[in-house]
Every structure is written in structure tokens, then in C-alpha cells.
Amino acid sequence: MSKKQSALDVKSGVDQSDYTHDANIKSIKAKRKALKTKNTIFDDLTSGSITALSKAITLLESTLVEDQKIAKALIKDCQKASKPATRIGITGIPGVGKSTFIEALGLSLLKENHKLAVLTIDPSSPVNKGSILGDKTRMEQLSKHPSAFIRPTATGDTLGGVARATRESIILCEAAGYDTIIIETVGIGQSEVAVKSMVDHFMLLQISGAGDELQGIKRGVIEMTDTIIINKSDGENIKASKQTKRMLSNALHLYPEKNSGWPCEILLCSAIENNGLDGIWSHIKNYMSHAEISGYLKANRSLQNMYWFEETIKQTLTENFKNNPKTKEKLIQLSKQVEQGLLSPFEAADLLFS
Numbered sequence: 001m002s003k004k005q006s007a008l009d010v011k012s013g014v015d016q017s018d019y020t021h022d023a024n025i026k027s028i029k030a031k032r033k034a035l036k037t038k039n040t041i042f043d044d045l046t047s048g049s050i051t052a053l054s055k056a057i058t059l060l061e062s063t064l065v066e067d068q069k070i071a072k073a074l075i076k077d078c079q080k081a082s083k084p085a086t087r088i089g090i091t092g093i094p095g096v097g098k099s100t101f102i103e104a105l106g107l108s109l110l111k112e113n114h115k116l117a118v119l120t121i122d123p124s125s126p127v128n129k130g131s132i133l134g135d136k137t138r139m140e141q142l143s144k145h146p147s148a149f150i151r152p153t154a155t156g157d158t159l160g161g162v163a164r165a166t167r168e169s170i171i172l173c174e175a176a177g178y179d180t181i182i183i184e185t186v187g188i189g190q191s192e193v194a195v196k197s198m199v200d201h202f203m204l205l206q207i208s209g210a211g212d213e214l215q216g217i218k219r220g221v222i223e224m225t226d227t228i229i230i231n232k233s234d235g236e237n238i239k240a241s242k243q244t245k246r247m248l249s250n251a252l253h254l255y256p257e258k259n260s261g262w263p264c265e266i267l268l269c270s271a272i273e274n275n276g277l278d279g280i281w282s283h284i285k286n287y288m289s290h291a292e293i294s295g296y297l298k299a300n301r302s303l304q305n306m307y308w309f310e311e312t313i314k315q316t317l318t319e320n321f322k323n324n325p326k327t328k329e330k331l332i333q334l335s336k337q338v339e340q341g342l343l344s345p346f347e348a349a350d351l352l353f354s
Contacts, residue, residue: 207232
């Protein structure tokens, strides 16, 4: 008697496809891993591949040990292959029009056959560590141009809002052939020092009529600023912009001469109407010419290298200390005691190093 068929009977499976064969899976994984090797990325990056440049910056930002090894080797090779670009830092309070200004200036530079890289830094949430990274959306036209590269990066835990790998990203962009690099800061008052230590020309964007004129003349920011741009100088706001310019000009007389020997100038512009942008770029070129001829450009970049040498030492020491098995457990225990109020932060730190 034949066996009765049941709906619960399981039919025999089909033969395993070659596409999912173990050997093929290993081959696919090997090919993917090969795409991540240093030599492959370096060759593509120096040939101008935006995909390779993005991948290289992702490796820089990664905390994986394997990725960091590739990233360090890439930086070493790119330093030899890179040609120094004009490095520009831009800061300003939220709402001053930084993204609009960068896009307008960038499109103007692209018409002159420049290659432009924009490294934007977005603040991370202290609660969930998330970040919007919306700069590419705000620079829609610029992001579509084949000679432009825009890379938004979250600040993460970096003090002052400067992304950990921004300095190294500049080297990668230069190796990829970008002759002008713009770094946009968070604009929260903490990041300017770090960005100033990466760029050749530092600009502060201001607007009039927003109650921010006095904020703009804070000593620390002005001492670092090479050019002040009063944006949104259009329509009925032109008169107020000129008044702001006069007030800031009076304030600048109180500051000592800069090491560059270049006086901080105040320029008006309207990024949305494309007014004043040519004058700003001419001003930057004149500054760069002066800095190169006077020797300040070379001396300043040497000082910047020393600054980042010291910062890298601090960062490496901190990471190695926290990840050291001998101190890791002790750090966890002391952290709990500080959290519970059993020890002061200072006592705990002394015990950790004792």
C-alpha cells in the first residue's frame, strides 16, 4: 500500500547553486577585501576617483584596527603624492549662511577650472551621538558638479566640533588633485582653534541686524581671522551691513598686527545674489601670494605640523591608556565610585595613576 501524501511532507531540496557555493562565497569576500587594500585605493584615489577618496576617508574615521592600519599607510603614501592646495577655513554662527556662501563661492571657482573639496563638520548629539549631515543637501548644485567633492562628517566626541580625521582628509584631497579645500566649522565657538591650525586663510562670516555684532569682535576669534565677510548684504540690509562694517573696522584697530603681516579686512557680499564673490576670491589670492613671498605660508604650515604632532601624541596616549588591560578594569571601578559620589574626580584620577 502506497504511503498517503500529507501537506506536511517536505520535498527534497534542489542542488546548491554555484553562485552560493562555499568556494564562490570565499572568492566574493576576497574580491571585496581586495577593494579595501591600500594599493588599490591609493591608485584609484590619485587617479581622481571620488569613490576611492570617500572610501579612504571612511577608513580614517573608522575605529577598527585593520582599517586604521590601511588608513595610516594611505596617508604616508599620499603625503608624498600630494600637491599643496589652498586651504580655507570658514566659521560663523548658525544661520549666517555658511553653506549658501560656500556653494556660491565654490561654483564661481569651478568656472575658473579649479577642483574644489569641501569638508563640512556637523555637530553630533550628546545624547544619541547622531548627526544630520545635511550639508550636501544645502549645497545641491555644488554636490552635483564633477569637479567638486563634499564630505560631511559628524563631530563625534571630538572637543570643539572638529572631526578626528579632518586633518588627514586634507592630505587625501590634495593627493586626489583638489587644488582648493574649504573646511566649514560647526560654528559653536570651540572649533575655530583646531580649524585655524589646518588652514592657510581663515574667514569669519557675519550678518548685520541679528544682535551678533558684539559676538563677532570676541578677541580670540578676531585674532585668528584673516578676513571678515558680512554676508546677506543685499536689498534693505545693505545699509545695516555697511554700518556693521564700520563698527567692526573700529574694533579691529584695537588688535595688534598679525604674524602674517596681513591686516584683517572686512568685505561685503550677498551669496544668494552672487554679489562680491569675485572680490573675495581675489582677496584670498592676494593673501596667499603675500604669505608665500614673505615666507609666512611655509613657516605657518611647519607650526601646524608641530601642533598636530602634539595633538596626535595626546590622542594616542589617551587611547592606549584606556585600552590597556592593566588600567581598563581599574578605570571602570573608579568610574563607578565617581558616579556614586564615593570619590571626587580628582581623587579618582590620582588613584588611577598611582
